[in-house]
Amino acid sequence: MRLEKMNEAYFKEVYAQTKNTVYAYIYARAKNRDDAVDIFQEVYMELVKILKANGSSYINSPAALLTDIAKKKLYAYYKQNEKLDTFCTDVFFSCEDEPFVHIENISADRETVREIYNILKKKDDIVLKIFFLYFQADMKLSEIAVQTGLNESSVKNKLYRTIRELRETMKREDENND
Numbered sequence: 001m002r003l004e005k006m007n008e009a010y011f012k013e014v015y016a017q018t019k020n021t022v023y024a025y026i027y028a029r030a031k032n033r034d035d036a037v038d039i040f041q042e043v044y045m046e047l048v049k050i051l052k053a054n055g056s057s058y059i060n061s062p063a064a065l066l067t068d069i070a071k072k073k074l075y076a077y078y079k080q081n082e083k084l085d086t087f088c089t090d091v092f093f094s095c096e097d098e099p100f101v102h103i104e105n106i107s108a109d110r111e112t113v114r115e116i117y118n119i120l121k122k123k124d125d126i127v128l129k130i131f132f133l134y135f136q137a138d139m140k141l142s143e144i145a146v147q148t149g150l151n152e153s154s155v156k157n158k159l160y161r162t163i164r165e166l167r168e169t170m171k172r173e174d175e176n177n178d
Contacts, residue, residue, distance in 0.1 A: 010056040014066075015044065022066050028133060028147050029074055032125040042073045119169055123162065126150070130159050 023040050030036035046069045050058065059065055120128055126148060133139045133147060141159070145152040 007051040007056055011048065011051055014047070014059075014062040018063055018066050021063065022070055024132075024136065025067060026070050026074065027129070031078075033121075033128070035077065039070070039073050039077050042077070043069045046073070115170070115173070116166060119166060120162070127158050127162055130155055131162060134159055 022043060023036065026039050026043070027033070027036040030039060043066060047062075047066065050065075120131055123131075129148060130144055133144045134141070139147070141152050141155050144150075144159075145155045148155065150158075
């Protein structure tokens, strides 16, 4: 069943304004990327149900509603999958851009960004999460430590080791291309 025109336009507007923040919120608390994507979809499906049942006038603050839905979906997902030990209800933070877009500021082109991402996605999920939280969500190492349950020195080591590996890999690829 399709949303009526007015609610469809409202959904698109809310989605455009909140997708990055909601994804960052979920990703920071999920065990891995796949879980985050599943939960992210469930959150927006719930929004569609609410819009169908009540209309857009029912929603006072889309961001607050979506955060509340995300908390509930995270809890339900991990309770259902017996992964509650990885669920975290720490401080909500916002994120303004798509994942890894900030990396473009330090890279030559989109191809380089793709290469960086391809290298990163081969890493452990915790390394990817640290990288995302540091560069995308602009969190401090101490905040990331709290969010991940690691001590700050471990977060720092994982981040700096990954950056060093990226530099070395990119340097080798540049040398091979010359």
